[in-house]
Amino acid sequence: MGDYGFIDIVLFAMIAAFLILRLRSVLGKHRNSGEGKSNLGLHTLTQSHKTEKQPAEGDSKEESKIEPQNSEKDNDGVDLAEIQGAIPGFEKGEFLAGVRAAFEIIVNSFSSGDKEKLAGLLSDEVFNNFSSAITDRERLGHVSESSLIRIIDTVLLEANISDGSVLLTVKILSEQINATKGEQGEVVDGNPDLVLEVADIWTFSKEIESPDPNWRLVATRSLE
Numbered sequence: 577m578g579d580y581g582f583i584d585i586v587l588f589a590m591i592a593a594f595l596i597l598r599l600r601s602v603l604g605k606h607r608n609s610g611e612g613k614s615n616l617g618l619h620t621l622t623q624s625h626k627t628e629k630q631p632a633e634g635d636s637k638e639e640s641k642i643e644p645q646n647s648e649k650d651n652d653g654v655d656l657a658e659i660q661g662a663i664p665g666f667e668k669g670e671f672l673a674g675v676r677a678a679f680e681i682i683v684n685s686f687s688s689g690d691k692e693k694l695a696g697l698l699s700d701e702v703f704n705n706f707s708s709a710i711t712d713r714e715r716l717g718h719v720s721e722s723s724l725i726r727i728i729d730t731v732l733l734e735a736n737i738s739d740g741s742v743l744l745t746v747k748i749l750s751e752q753i754n755a756t757k758g759e760q761g762e763v764v765d766g767n768p769d770l771v772l773e774v775a776d777i778w779t780f781s782k783e784i785e786s787p788d789p790n791w792r793l794v795a796t797r798s799l800e
Contacts, residue, residue, distance in 0.1 A: 654732050659742055662784050672730045674791065675746050675780065680724055682793065683752075686710065687720040699781065699794040717759040721768060725751040733777070737784075743794070745779045775799040 660666045678697055685693040689710045695703055713720065727750045734745040752774050754766035779795035782788075 654735050656735060658737060659735050659744070662737060662742055663782065668732060671744065671791075672732065672746070675730055675748065675778070676727050678780075678791070678793070679727060679730075679748050679750070679776075679778070683724050687722045689714065689720075696790075697793060699792050702793055702796065713756070718756050718764060719758075720756050722752065722754045722756070722766065725753060725771060728773070740785060741781045741783050743779055743781050744791075745777060745795075748776045748778060750774055750776070 656666070656668060681693060682697055685691075686706055686709075691703075691707050691710060694706055698706060727748065729747075729749045731747045731749075732744060733747050734743075736743040736745075750773070752772050753768060753770065754772060755763055755768035756765040757768075758764045775798065777797050777799065778793055780791040781794040782791045
C-alpha cells in the first residue's frame, strides 16, 4: 500500500503541474513586459494619430483651458465649472462610465473589423485611420485575436473648450492580450499568451450647440 500511495502522490503532483502550466498559457505569463506593444493593433495608429483643431481664419478666439485659479477642482485636479456651464447636467462619473463602455466597444470593434460600430463613435479623421488599418489587415490576410481583459481605471486628465466644442482627455488603464495571426495561423504580431497592462490617452469631443448627446473620439495615443 505504501508504494501505491507514493505513486498516487507523484501522479497528483504531475497533474497539478500540468494544470498550472495550462493556466499560465491561458491567463498570460507576464505583465508589463516590453513585448506585444501593439495595443490590439491600435498602437501604431494611436501613437501617430492626434487631432488638433485649427482655428478658422480670422478667428482670434484662443482655446480655453479649464483651470480658473479660484474655482474648485474635482478629485482628479480638473476644474469642471466651465464644462458644467457649457453642458448643463454634465456629471463626471457618468461621463467616465460612458468612456469605459466606449473604450470596450471601440477596442473590440477594431479587433473584429466592425467598421459600422466604429463609425458612430469616432470623428471622421480617426475613423478613416482606423478603417484604413482594418483594410490593410484584411488585405494581408491577418486576423486579430486580441482581447480586452478588463479596464483597471479611468482618470480625467484635462478639460478644454475649443471652437464651440468641449474636449475631455482621459487616461484609460487596462489589461489586454494583443495578438495578430497570419493566414496559416502563425503569430505575426504580439503574444496570445501575454497579458499586458496598457495606458491609453484618449480625447473625446462634443459640440456644445449640437442636439446630439454623444461624445466622439477625436484623438488617441498610447503611453509606452
